[in-house]
Amino acid sequence: MNYRKSMMPDENGELVIGGVKASDLRAKYGTPLYVMDVDFIKSVCKAFKDTIANCYDGYGYVAFASKAFSCKAIYAIMKKLDMNIDVVSSGEIYTALSSGFDISKAYFHGNNKLVSELEYAVSNNIGVVVIDNIEEIDLLDEICAAKGIVQKVNIRTNPGVEAHTHSYIQTAKIDSKFGFSIENGDAMQAILKIMQCKNLHLNGVNCHIGSQIFDSSAFRLAVDVMTDFILAIDKQTGYKVPELNMGGGFGVHYTENDPKYTLDDYCNYISIIALAIKDAVSSKGIHKPRLVVEPGRSIVGESGITLYSVGNIRDIKGIKKYVCIDGGMFDNIRPALYQAEYEAVIATDCNSKKEEIVSIAGKCCESGDIIIENINFPKAKRGDLIAVFTTGAYGYSMASNYNRNAIPPVVMVENGKSDYAVKPQTFEDITRNDNIPDFLK
Numbered sequence: 503m504n505y506r507k508s509m510m511p512d513e514n515g516e517l518v519i520g521g522v523k524a525s526d527l528r529a530k531y532g533t534p535l536y537v538m539d540v541d542f543i544k545s546v547c548k549a550f551k552d553t554i555a556n557c558y559d560g561y562g563y564v565a566f567a568s569k570a571f572s573c574k575a576i577y578a579i580m581k582k583l584d585m586n587i588d589v590v591s592s593g594e595i596y597t598a599l600s601s602g603f604d605i606s607k608a609y610f611h612g613n614n615k616l617v618s619e620l621e622y623a624v625s626n627n628i629g630v631v632v633i634d635n636i637e638e639i640d641l642l643d644e645i646c647a648a649k650g651i652v653q654k655v656n657i658r659t660n661p662g663v664e665a666h667t668h669s670y671i672q673t674a675k676i677d678s679k680f681g682f683s684i685e686n687g688d689a690m691q692a693i694l695k696i697m698q699c700k701n702l703h704l705n706g707v708n709c710h711i712g713s714q715i716f717d718s719s720a721f722r723l724a725v726d727v728m729t730d731f732i733l734a735i736d737k738q739t740g741y742k743v744p745e746l747n748m749g750g751g752f753g754v755h756y757t758e759n760d761p762k763y764t765l766d767d768y769c770n771y772i773s774i775i776a777l778a779i780k781d782a783v784s785s786k787g788i789h790k791p792r793l794v795v796e797p798g799r800s801i802v803g804e805s806g807i808t809l810y811s812v813g814n815i816r817d818i819k820g821i822k823k824y825v826c827i828d829g830g831m832f833d834n835i836r837p838a839l840y841q842a843e844y845e846a847v848i849a850t851d852c853n854s855k856k857e858e859i860v861s862i863a864g865k866c867c868e869s870g871d872i873i874i875e876n877i878n879f880p881k882a883k884r885g886d887l888i889a890v891f892t893t894g895a896y897g898y899s900m901a902s903n904y905n906r907n908a909i910p911p912v913v914m915v916e917n918g919k920s921d922y923a924v925k926p927q928t929f930e931d932i933t934r935n936d937n938i939p940d941f942l943k
C-alpha cells in the first residue's frame with residue numbers, strides 16, 4: 503500500500519487521511535465518498551515548482567492539467583500556490599474563473615475547441631491557446647481580429663515518441679487525433695501559417711507523449727526531437743520560439759506492479775527534462791526556451807482515496823466471490839474503460855490478514871462494473887468500510903450519473919480538518935434538467 507505521513511493506518515490499524523479517521527469521514531459524510539489529502543497536493547506542486555527553480559533557474563512554469571480533477575476548490579488551491587493550469591473546455595474555464603483563478607495563467611488545449619469555446623476563452627483573456635489543428639489557426643485569428651486582440655498561441659506537435667507505462671516507441675507516423683506531426687512537415691507548416699497571422703503571437707511549442715509513464719528516457723528522446731524542431735524553426739525563420747512545453751504523463755503508483763515513487767522520484771521527471779534541454783541548448787547552440795510541464799495525475803492521483811461500504815457478498819462457491827460496494831463505474835470508470843487496476847484495504851483494519859481472492863464489484867447494471875478484479879483481500883462482510891487508493895485523478899472528473907446514481911461528494915482533508923470540495927448530489931440535482939415534452943403531456 504502506498505502509505506505516507508498524511509495517509510496511513512494509526513496504532514489501531516485504521517486508515518487516517520489528513521489527520522481524519524476513515525470511520526469519522528464515513529460517519530460525517532457517508533459513502534461512497536471521494537477523499538482528497540490536500541497536504542499531498544500542495545507538497546507535489548511545491549516540489550515540482552522547486553525543481554524548476556533548482557534545475558532550470560526558475561525559468562518555467564508548472565501547469566496543473568485540470569482535466570484530472572476539476573472543481574472550484576482545486577483551482578483555489580492552484581491559485582494559492584501560484585500554479586498555472588491547463589483547461590480543455592469552456593466548462594473548465596468557467597469553473598476556474600468562478601473560483602477566482604486568473605486564467606491568463608491557463609493553457610487552453612483540445613483537438614476540437616468549439617468556436618464558442620475559443621470566443622469565450624479569448625474574451626476572458628486566456629493565457630495561451632494551444633493550436634491543435636490547421637483550421638483552428640484562421641478560426642482563432644478571425645476571432646481575435648474581431649475583438650482587437652493579439653493572442654498568445656502554442657502549437658501541439660507530435661514528436662513521434664509514444665510512451666506507455668513501462669515502454670515507449672519512436673515512430674514517424676502516429677495515428678493520434680492530437681497535434682501536428684513534426685516528421686511529415688505539418689508542424690512547420692502550422693508555424694509558418696501562425697507567423698503570418700496578425701492577431702496571433704507564437705509563444706511556444708508543445709508535446710505530450712502519453713500518460714502513466716515511468717520510463718524517463720522517453721522524455722529525453724522527446725526533448726531531443728523538440729529542441730531539433732526549435733532549431734529548425736530558428737534556421738528557417740530566424741524566430742526563437744520562447745517556450746517549450748513538455749506536457750505531463752508522469753507515472754504514479756496504483757498497484758504493486760508500479761514503482762513506489764517518493765516526491766523526489768516524481769521530481770526526477772522534471773529534472774531529467776530540464777537537464778536534457780540544458781544539454782541541447784549547449785550541444786545544439788539553441789537559445790534557452792522557457793520550460794513548461796503539465797502534470798495532472800501526479801499532482802492529484804495519489805492524494806485521493808475512495809471510501810465505500812460493503813453491501814451484499816455474492817459467493818459463487820468454488821468459482822468466484824464478489825464483494826459488492828455502494829459505488830462503482832459511476833464514480834470510477836477507469837477499470838471498465840481501460841482495465842485500470844487499484845489496491846484496496848478494509849479502512850478500519852488495514853492490517854487484517856488477506857484470506858481470499860475476491861472481486862470488488864460496483865452496483866451498476868453492467869457485468870463490467872468491477873472496481874478491482876481478483877484482489878487478495880481479508881474476509882469482508884456487510885457494513886465494512888473499504889478504501890480504494892489513488893483515485894484522485896480521472897475519478898471524479900470522469901464520474902457520471904449512470905443508473906441515476908448520485909455522483910459522490912468530494913471531501914478535502916488537511917491537518918485534522920475536513921470539508922466538502924464538491925457537495926453531494928440530491929435527487930433534485932439529478933433531475934434538474936429533465937423535461938417532459940409538451941406533446942407527451
Ligand SMILES: *Cc1c(COP(=O)(O)O)cnc(C)c1O
Nearest residue numbers: 567710713750751796797798799
Ligand atoms: C492529459 C494531458 C496532460 C496530463 O496528463 P497526466 O497523465 O494526467 O499527467 C497534460 N497535457 C496534455 C496536453 C494532456 O492531454
